[in-house]
Amino acid sequence: MIPEKIENLLKKYGQEHLLRYFGEIDEEGRAGLLSQIAGIDFERVSGLFLTASGAVQQESKEHKYEPVPFTDKKNLSKEAIEAYEKTGGEIISRGGFAALTMAGGQGTRLGHNGPKGTYDIGLPGHPSLFEIQCGRLLEASKKYGKTIPWYIMTSRENDADTKAFFKAHGFFGYPEEDIKFFVQNMLPMVAFDGKIVLDRKDHIKEGADGHGGVFAALKSSGCYDDMLKRGVKWVFIGGIDNVLLKLCDPLLIGFAEKSGAKIAAKSLVKRDAHEGVGVFCKRDGKPYVIEYTEISDEMADARRGDGSFLYGDAHVLCNLFSIESIGGVVESGGGLPYHVARKKTQYIDANGNIATPEKPNAYKFEAFIFDAFEYFSDIAILRVDRESEFAPVKNKEGEDSPESARRMYEENLRRENEQR
Numbered sequence: 001m002i003p004e005k006i007e008n009l010l011k012k013y014g015q016e017h018l019l020r021y022f023g024e025i026d027e028e029g030r031a032g033l034l035s036q037i038a039g040i041d042f043e044r045v046s047g048l049f050l051t052a053s054g055a056v057q058q059e060s061k062e063h064k065y066e067p068v069p070f071t072d073k074k075n076l077s078k079e080a081i082e083a084y085e086k087t088g089g090e091i092i093s094r095g096g097f098a099a100l101t102m103a104g105g106q107g108t109r110l111g112h113n114g115p116k117g118t119y120d121i122g123l124p125g126h127p128s129l130f131e132i133q134c135g136r137l138l139e140a141s142k143k144y145g146k147t148i149p150w151y152i153m154t155s156r157e158n159d160a161d162t163k164a165f166f167k168a169h170g171f172f173g174y175p176e177e178d179i180k181f182f183v184q185n186m187l188p189m190v191a192f193d194g195k196i197v198l199d200r201k202d203h204i205k206e207g208a209d210g211h212g213g214v215f216a217a218l219k220s221s222g223c224y225d226d227m228l229k230r231g232v233k234w235v236f237i238g239g240i241d242n243v244l245l246k247l248c249d250p251l252l253i254g255f256a257e258k259s260g261a262k263i264a265a266k267s268l269v270k271r272d273a274h275e276g277v278g279v280f281c282k283r284d285g286k287p288y289v290i291e292y293t294e295i296s297d298e299m300a301d302a303r304r305g306d307g308s309f310l311y312g313d314a315h316v317l318c319n320l321f322s323i324e325s326i327g328g329v330v331e332s333g334g335g336l337p338y339h340v341a342r343k344k345t346q347y348i349d350a351n352g353n354i355a356t357p358e359k360p361n362a363y364k365f366e367a368f369i370f371d372a373f374e375y376f377s378d379i380a381i382l383r384v385d386r387e388s389e390f391a392p393v394k395n396k397e398g399e400d401s402p403e404s405a406r407r408m409y410e411e412n413l414r415r416e417n418e419q420r
């Protein structure tokens with residue numbers, strides 16, 4: 001039996017096709033499909049589709065962009081670095097610091113069968129990406145005499161596998177009570193004709209709602225309250241796929257604390273004018289990351305007198321948020337704007353068969369964490385070296401692949417050993 005409420009809901013939003021195969025699927029499939037439907041906010045999805053398809057025009061506003069100040073780590077004196085590290089170290093020792101890893105992405109480009117964090121890039125001992133991060137946090141916890149609470153964001157798609165992986169590996173030696181997994185929201189994908197995609201007769205194609213979903217998920221999962229209860233003051237939020245990510249850097253923490261800003265980030269100099277990265281700037285006076293798809297050629301190539309890029313500081317998911325700043329975003333609903341991507345996704349065709357398109361066929365909606373920066377008047381940016389802080393694992397081969405990340409990891413280790 002299809003509940004009348006659901007039938008009416010689907011009719012109201014023109015999504016009756018979601019139950020077209022209801023008669024053909026088994027009990028379990030029916031229950032799953034109905035529960036997916038019950039979890040969808042159709043009003044929101046319909047609004048997102050109308051904007052994505054251009055049926056509803058977004059108010060276009062002229063913005064004023066300006067460069068944003070930054071501090072280059074290279075120009076800091078030894079004494080300044082030591083002083084920041086001392087301040088940061090004290091915060092960590094007092095239990096005022098937590099780390100958060102966003103691991104809810106689908107890792108489609110890598111094409112790994114399982115959560116991206118379980119991937120082994122082929123280092124000696126074969127640590128997974130999760131184990132590499134865990135090792136860094138274990139080391140810092142030991143150094144500062146305080147276990148760093150570690151929050152790990154998953155998605156409904158990979159939550160069970162992620163937890164099972166940690167369990168199977170004894171949580172890599174990390175105190176289990178100090179790791180908290182929490183699940184981000186999902187949004188259905190919508191075909192270009194406005195119909196929500198069924199990728200099986202009994203299943204709606206949903207995708208994680210982007211790394212910007214972290215704020216809403218922190219609130220709904222109770223993790224934000226857990227941070228408050230633990231007396232956390234600063235939270236580092238990073239991705240799972242940068243093998244050189246310093247999740248607990250006392251320099252960044254001390255630098256942020258002393259800056260007076262509520263948020264901080266590390267940046268890297270972009271390689272060339274059109275590298276596919278977002279760059280920091282100020283938009284209408286507020287910190288902002290302008291995506292490479294949004295930036296004008298003129299802005300992308302604008303230079304200072306010394307030839308350096310005016311908008312040259314790339315955002316690489318290396319952000320530190322004060323607990324007040326997280327509170328500010330979550331209390332205002334945690335909702336950031338959604339960006340639209342046109343993606344290829346499997347669907348059920350007119351004959352009821354599973355089809356794989358050759359071209360993008362549906363919209364995917366994702367929120368980006370850096371859209372939260374606009375909530376604040378300032379951001380403290382610390383420019384660091386790419387070689388020692390950024391080795392992403394994005395693609396199967398070539399640039400930003402397991403192979404390039406492994407090479408950078410090993411080169412960095414060699415440099416560190418030489419400096420010791």
Ligand code: UTP
Binds near residue numbers: 104107153
């Ligand atoms: P990316 O945007 O590079 O996505 O995520 P991805 O899922 O790893 O890979 P593709 O684009 O599908 O190939 C950067 C970081 O943000 C996390 C990812 O897990 C990764 O650590 N992320 C991304 C989430 O936690 N949730 C999301 O919805 C999206």
